[in-house]
Amino acid sequence: MSNTAFEDEIRLGDRPLVVSDIDEVVLEFLSPFRAFLESRDHVLVPRSFRLTGNIVHRTTEQAASADAVKDMLDTFYATQDRWQTAALGAVETLRDLSTEADIIFLTAMPPRHAAARRALLDRLDLPYPLLASEDPKGPIVERLHGGRELPVVFIDDIARNLQSVQEHAPSCLLINLMANAEFRALAPAPDTCVHIAADWADAAIAIRAHFRR
Template sequence: MPAFAAAGDVPLRQRPLIVTDVDEVVLEFLTPFMAFLEAREHALLPRSFRLAGNIIDRRGGEAVSEATAETLLEAFFAVQDQWQTPAARAVETLAELSEEADIIFLTAMPPRHAPVRRALLDVLGLSYPLLASEEPKGPLVKHLHGERRLPLVFIDDILHNLHSVQAHAPSSLLINLMANAEFRALAPPPPAGIHVAADWAEAAKLIRSHWGATTPG
């Protein structure tokens, strides 16, 4: 199903909307992926803010090819429910925010892995609508929110996704949040207009402040 068609199936109420990425934001990704690689005699080294070139084969010490890295990532997503856990305070904070806003998960992964992710999120008590897409996130977020004059929040760990939403839904509050502190330290600083949250508690403060400034009285 095309991502826009799936997005059109998500009903929204007349209240703020939070669209959030999943990996490294709602669910731990890098830490469990590192453990997954270790179990397969590979390692992910925190040398730069990327996967390509940083995954090594421990048996020879060489970085694996981009094709091998993609194969390992594909294998991880197939069994993600055995490895991934919630980011700190993600479950509790989203539950609190859901009392005031609609929440949608927009995850940048092949849609074929969405059923496993859906089941994992449900087990964890994160039963918010899920869209899995490899398309740019900006047009999707714009399509989801439509022309509603209500606050919109977008949360992601990757800057180009935040840039995409900034370009297509410029009124949204943009939050850069990343669970793994080691790799977060390697990330480029975000430009003006993108807020950095160290954790979900700080993200919640930014969100509620934005609602107070933008919700019609």
């Protein structure tokens, strides 16, 4: 189940569209999640770009099962307002971009946590429309953009999400952005058509260049 039915409630202006992921892009995720895990006697070991298998008990060093990891993530999302903060430069950059483009957040998160995320985003001065879905992102971006002859941008930290959007919205500027440098080094490399942004300032330069084409 997803809350992408709320797509029908989104009204775009006659201007470019920026669709952005949230975790590790707009909000810090890995650093707060590590702090959350430590409060539960677990640690996240940077051995590969995945959670399952890399979350271990602090004392026994036993890896948490896939079900246990899922439960930890669910609890984290339910209490995200206690842990997560805005990524460096995200609030200011999106505020500036919002003067010339519509901005929509598309987060890969169980929709039951969307209300908690909405409250946190509002508190952090990130008031843009939010869609929470566990569905592939490409078809959602395609429906949002609707084939308009206007620039569209998609920002995400996960290669498969960028690839999904590339397949369904080929005119889209794809930007790979990730707040945590340690785990970014472990991430699969995105396709060559993807702009790898060092930070939000770098992303903004690429976005504005795309708008002017």
